[in-house]
Amino acid sequence: MLEISDLSAGYDGIPALRSVDFRVGSREHVAVLGPNGAGKTTLLKAISGTVVPDSGSISFDGQDLLAHAPHKRVEDGIVHVPQGRMIFASMTVADNLRLGSHRRAAQNRYDERRDLVFEIFPALAEMLNRDGGALSGGQQQMLAVARGVMACPRLLMLDEPSMGLAPRAADDIFEGVTRLMQSETTAMIVVEQRAHQALEVCDRAYVLESGEVSLEATSRELLADERLAAAYLGSEL
């Protein structure tokens, strides 16, 4: 579904990704792990188009994605739930969800998707009329994921959904993501610091270090081999 080869990208000449090969099959759930500054966010931004790569290729369903403007990639079905949530703070939860369904393919499915979102995160149903900025961090993260789900994504990318959250709030998010994966056949990329939780919901994982892929393995392999995990993921696992 998504094929990335030999991708390099950087900011003002400082490389953030170096010759990365990466792929996601249809319906596949892929974790991207690694320390801060390893290039995980840059990889997602290159896919969604807010970072322009220096070289390499990205194709989606056989099409050259780099030829598509960022908003066009959403129309293609690639939906990015960014790090730091980026919800629209001055707008209500309902308006945030409406904006999530801005994608043409999602516009007529608003009610259906909203019902799905409430199944995944029941707490959101009670706060439709509250301003996004008035929500707690955990609630904002639920809204950010929900907003992505509203777009009927074909490839959903979650960038550190647990970042900055208390452990319980982070667990709530992962429970929601698990429910989402059970009810939807969407392909997903999950960038996470909490490697263990990410591996439990994903089929396969890439480990990024200093902008390079240092390991590609199935979740089962990583979870089974403690030495491998310790070598690549430190004590996090």
Added chain:
Amino acid sequence: MTEFLQFLVPGILIGGVYALLASGLGLIFGVMRVVNFAQADFMMLAMYLSWALFAGGIGMDPFVAMPGIFAVFLLLGMAIHWLFIRFVIGRHENHDAQVILTLGLGLIFQNLILIRYSSEPRVVAPSYANTGDFIGDIFISRARLYAFLLSLLVAALLFLFLNRTGTGRAIRAASENWEAATYMGINIDRTNRIAFGVGVALTAVGGAALVTFQSITPFVGLRFVVVMFAAVVLGGLGSVSGAFVGGVLIGIIQSVSQVWTSAAVKNVWVFALFLLILYVRPNGLFGKVQRAI
């Protein structure tokens, strides 16, 4: 008391028009962080268009022409965005280019009009221009009353557009966080183009509302540009409703200050209040934008 009201009411009426002029500037800044120094010259162009329609044989009333003027300036604004503005949007280092571009556009508009129509002041005087009604002891000018009511109507339509339509929602989203809006599939270039067109058209309509009591010259924009910028900053950069309130406030102060001091110094009071409000609330009354330009 009557004397006070005699000044307060016209202040509110003209303040409504200031509000309309400023809301266009505020919308453009709020959405794309571009300070459009040509804004008052779009107003001037709209005034000449109203005058041409009225005096040019058709005798069309400025208020009747309003929807057409809105449409013309919506398209003109979108074209100017597509031709010029979109190339100077975004990066910090582009602020100089934005200033030079918009100031330059303003100068070009002024001088094209000067060449075509000379600097002779033009007036639009429909039958109601110099009439009015007494409500109690207070005289209300028809022309100013119509201009005020029009401003309220346009403000209501703007509110509905921004809050109840998909495009309006997209514009608000893009103004709050362009990156997040991009992840929603919103075409930022398109929302900018529409916001620039709507912003220019709002100010144009405000200009057309002025023509029945304000004479028109190629440099009439200079009389209003300061008021527009003060209203936007007073209300809070990035807030369209703030710009609106700021405009009304400035109209009231300009007028009410004449109870005590000469009309010649009315803008001194505006700037005194301007400094006071910015001292107490550095982001303006309804400010959202923390960083200066």
